[in-house]
Amino acid sequence: MNQTPRPQASASELWSPEEFDAAIRAVGAERYHDKHAFHKLLHGGKLNKGQVQAWALNRYCYQEAVPRKDASFISRVHDRELRREWIRRIHDHDGFGDEPGGIERWLILTDGLGLERDYVTSFRGALPATRHIVESYVRFVREQPLVVAVASSLTELFAPSIHRERIAGMLENYSFIDDGVMAYFKRRLSQAPRDADFALAYVKANAKTRAEQEACVGAVRFKCDVLWAQLDALHHAYVTPGLIPPGAFRPEGANS
Amino acid sequence: MNQTPRPQASASELWSPEEFDAAIRAVGAERYHDKHAFHKLLHGGKLNKGQVQAWALNRYCYQEAVPRKDASFISRVHDRELRREWIRRIHDHDGFGDEPGGIERWLILTDGLGLERDYVTSFRGALPATRHIVESYVRFVREQPLVVAVASSLTELFAPSIHRERIAGMLENYSFIDDGVMAYFKRRLSQAPRDADFALAYVKANAKTRAEQEACVGAVRFKCDVLWAQLDALHHAYVTPGLIPPGAFRPEGANS
Numbered sequence: 001m002n003q004t005p006r007p008q009a010s011a012s013e014l015w016s017p018e019e020f021d022a023a024i025r026a027v028g029a030e031r032y033h034d035k036h037a038f039h040k041l042l043h044g045g046k047l048n049k050g051q052v053q054a055w056a057l058n059r060y061c062y063q064e065a066v067p068r069k070d071a072s073f074i075s076r077v078h079d080r081e082l083r084r085e086w087i088r089r090i091h092d093h094d095g096f097g098d099e100p101g102g103i104e105r106w107l108i109l110t111d112g113l114g115l116e117r118d119y120v121t122s123f124r125g126a127l128p129a130t131r132h133i134v135e136s137y138v139r140f141v142r143e144q145p146l147v148v149a150v151a152s153s154l155t156e157l158f159a160p161s162i163h164r165e166r167i168a169g170m171l172e173n174y175s176f177i178d179d180g181v182m183a184y185f186k187r188r189l190s191q192a193p194r195d196a197d198f199a200l201a202y203v204k205a206n207a208k209t210r211a212e213q214e215a216c217v218g219a220v221r222f223k224c225d226v227l228w229a230q231l232d233a234l235h236h237a238y239v240t241p242g243l244i245p246p247g248a249f250r251p252e253g254a255n256s
Numbered sequence: 257m258n259q260t261p262r263p264q265a266s267a268s269e270l271w272s273p274e275e276f277d278a279a280i281r282a283v284g285a286e287r288y289h290d291k292h293a294f295h296k297l298l299h300g301g302k303l304n305k306g307q308v309q310a311w312a313l314n315r316y317c318y319q320e321a322v323p324r325k326d327a328s329f330i331s332r333v334h335d336r337e338l339r340r341e342w343i344r345r346i347h348d349h350d351g352f353g354d355e356p357g358g359i360e361r362w363l364i365l366t367d368g369l370g371l372e373r374d375y376v377t378s379f380r381g382a383l384p385a386t387r388h389i390v391e392s393y394v395r396f397v398r399e400q401p402l403v404v405a406v407a408s409s410l411t412e413l414f415a416p417s418i419h420r421e422r423i424a425g426m427l428e429n430y431s432f433i434d435d436g437v438m439a440y441f442k443r444r445l446s447q448a449p450r451d452a453d454f455a456l457a458y459v460k461a462n463a464k465t466r467a468e469q470e471a472c473v474g475a476v477r478f479k480c481d482v483l484w485a486q487l488d489a490l491h492h493a494y495v496t497p498g499l500i501p502p503g504a505f506r507p508e509g510a511n512s
Contacts, residue, residue, distance in 0.1 A: 067339060072331035074346070075324045075394070080359060083323060083350050087343070090330070094339050103336060138331070 015213050017204050023213070024151075024200070027220040028158040033227040034165070038235045043165050045173020047239075050251020052174065053113045054238045056106075057120050057249055058130045062230065063106045064121075065134040067093040072142040073149055085198060092191050102191075105184035112181035125249030129233035137226045144219065147206040151216035152223045154203065156196035163188055271469050273460050279469070280407075280456070283476040284414040289483040290421070294491045299421050301429020303495075306507020308430065309369045310494045312362075313376050313505055314386045314486065319362045320377075321390040323349040328398040329405055341454060348447050358447075361440035368437035381505030385489035393482045400475065403462040407472035408479045410459065412452035419444055 015023065033039060041047050042055060070089045077083050095101025110120045119125055141149045163185040170177045207213045237244045244250055271279065289295060297303050298311060326345045333339050351357025366376045375381055397405045419441040426433045463469045493500045500506055 064334065064336075067336075068331045068333070071327045071329075071339075073327075075328035075331055075398070077324070078320065080320075080323075080350055080357075083327075083346070084352070087346060087350070087352070090339070090343060094336055094343070096340065096343070101336075142331070 014210050023217045031224040032158040034162040036231040038231040043169030051238045056110050058126050060120050061126045061130045062134045069138045069141045109181045127233045127248050133229050148215045148219045150199050151203045151219035153199045154220050155223045156192040159192040270466050276469050279473045287480040288414040290418040292487040294487040299425030307494045312366045314382050316376050317382050317386045318390045325394045325397045365437045383489045383504050389485050404471045404475045406455050407459045407475035409455045410476050411479045412448040415448040
């Protein structure tokens, strides 16, 4: 507690693009949710169907928040070209024209798990923590400087590997999962890298001071926490110690 | 001041759809900005080019706010179908794919009037009041109940007649206006009724109490005020008494 901070001669110097890139990726290496115990159980086939249902219906809350988060971002952008680019993310989730969109694909997953759509979309069975966490993400994007808001999307840099692992692991390990219900993740394999490339270039071009660069890295950390904390809540309720909050989804046969 | 209010036996009763519709349209009949002195001058060919320039560059601020207002609305909507419907409004303004959108068409108008794009899009020449008024509209849509936010768009019910009058009047009366620069208004002749029909049906279906119905009528009044106040500011600065605020656009030859 009495340690004098080491003088950091370079603390106010702008990072080079390579240093900035490395600092962003280091956050993923440390705390992206592919490292969470719950995901290891999920992908390794160690969860029962009720636990996978709990995961899917809670994660729906996150999926549903994402297009609202993106609209919230667009509502603050005065640059028309940036709005035109970013709106594609809303289409990816909500669909557009004949394209049903990612939320619909997520509901195909929850259908496949035997959950009623009305129940899933009502949020009634979601953990209280899930709702608070995802709305905190929407709020972050509405309130932070634009470049920091963009940076919070950069967890997409780390998404393809977890999606590949998830597709393979869940198909292999669960009899109640088939190819059709994994469509969401397959689609994200191509969407996420496109979005991440754009956002990374934007952040590199628009974080003009070291303080802004560090705020961007902080935004990636914040977003990793958004993802991690959702799994903490799931693990606590449905794995160990298995304390399901009042009113939250209760798998068939769960202890009351 | 000492009048006792007349007892209104029906003040808490839900309006019928017809009564509600009539109350909305009565607001337009009373205070839509087609009745503003500035518009009568504009459409009647009574303004000089500098005054039309001032109108066009101030109105750009409003055009630029509209897609942000719509994104702000979408960011609050949990109903995916409603988001999918409403996002078309953003495309109408920002463009999408090959479609350049309404803001681009507005800039073709300001180009045609001899204004530099950088100057127009920088907002530097806009009247201070214009900026405050249009951002107040964005804020209204972000903060009011959803049905009230939708109702604030219902001035589109009254738009086609002013657009037709404007197209005819401006083409006839100004040598510096040609068909090409009026493209914005021609496009809105088909877009506005489609949007207004949807919004009117939504408001009728979702205002469930008399208080909500009255709040919706209040939203139409608020929005009419948004439009009217912009013209008041223009009239004060560029017509009578012609007091242009510091830093605002100053037509060539205007008194200093």
